[in-house]
Amino acid sequence: MNFADLKPSELRREIRAGCWRSPTAGLAPGYVQANLVVLPKRDAFDFLLFAQRNPQACPVIDVTDPGSPVPERVAPGADLRTDVPKYRIYRQGILEAEVTEITAYWREDLVAFLLGCSFTFESALMAAGIPVRHIEEGKNVPMFITNRQCVPAGIFRGPMVVSMRPIPVELVVRAVQVTSRFPGVHGAPVHLGNPQQIGITDLSKPHFGDAVSVRPDEIPVFWACGVTPQAVAMEAKPELMITHAPGHMFITDLKDEELSIF
Structure with missing residues (x-):
C-alpha cells in the first residue's frame, strides 16, 4: 500500500x-x-x-x-x-x-x-522546486529548542522550538515567499542562517527529530514549530x-x- x-x-x-x-x-x-x-x-x-x-x-x-x-x-x-x-x-x-x-x-x-x-506547506515548497531534505532522506524534521522566549500567559511560559530545513542560497527568498502564504501553519521563517544567534550550537544534534545533511551551497532556515508546547510543558x-x-x-x-x- x-x-x-x-x-x-x-x-x-x-x-x-x-x-x-x-x-x-x-x-x-x-x-x-x-x-x-x-x-x-x-x-x-x-x-x-x-x-x-x-x-x-x-x-x-x-x-x-x-x-x-x-x-x-x-x-x-x-x-x-x-x-x-x-x-x-x-x-x-x-x-x-x-x-x-x-x-x-x-x-x-x-x-x-x-x-x-509546517508539514502543511512542504507540498508548496516542493511544487516551487525547493528541496525538503528530511523527506528526501526519509527522516523526521530536525527541531531545536531556541533561546527565544515565548510571551507568557497564566502558567504557560518557556522557549520557542523551531524546525530547520536547509535551503539552497538562491532559493531562500522564494522559500520565504511560499511559506509566508500560510500564517495558519507557522508562516514565514523566524530565522535565517547562523543558528548560534538563536541558541543552537550543533545542527547535528536536534532536540527532537533527526539530523539532516546541510550542503555547502545551503543555509539553515528555521520556522516556528508546534513542538513549542512540549518545551513549555517541561x-x-x-x-x-x-x-x-x-x-x-x-x-x-x-x-x-x-x-x-x-
Whole structure:
C-alpha cells in the first residue's frame, strides 16, 4: 500500500488500526497537518491565551469541547485518542510515556487543541522546486529548542522550538515567499542562517527529530514549530499535558489552500 496516495480519512483509519507509526511528513499532500495539545479544562484558557500571544509558534486551527475527542471543524468523525501515530504524556513537566493511543488517559475534563504544522506547506515548497531534505532522506524534521522566549500567559511560559530545513542560497527568498502564504501553519521563517544567534550550537544534534545533511551551497532556515508546547510543558509543569510525538501529526480534512492568505 502506498500511504502517500491515501486520503486523510483513509490515513486516519490506517493509523487507528496501527498500520502507520512513523512521522507523517509527505503524507496527504495538499491537506493540513496539525500538532496536538490536550489539557485539563482548568488549564485550557491559559493555553488558549498563550497560543493567542504566540501565534507563529502555536497557530490554533481547532479546539474541542471538554470531554470530546472529535475535532468537529477540521475532521468530523475523527478520534484524537487514536488517530495520531504516536503520543507523548507529560505529567508535571516530565515525559512519562510515549504511546500509540490515549484512550486509557482520556478524561471528561480534557480539551484538545490542534495547532497548524509546517508539514502543511512542504507540498508548496516542493511544487516551487525547493528541496525538503528530511523527506528526501526519509527522516523526521530536525527541531531545536531556541533561546527565544515565548510571551507568557497564566502558567504557560518557556522557549520557542523551531524546525530547520536547509535551503539552497538562491532559493531562500522564494522559500520565504511560499511559506509566508500560510500564517495558519507557522508562516514565514523566524530565522535565517547562523543558528548560534538563536541558541543552537550543533545542527547535528536536534532536540527532537533527526539530523539532516546541510550542503555547502545551503543555509539553515528555521520556522516556528508546534513542538513549542512540549518545551513549555517541561518548564511550566502542568498537571497533565498530552501531545503528539514530534513529527507524528494529526491529518485533517482541511485543504492547504483553506489556510493560504493568497
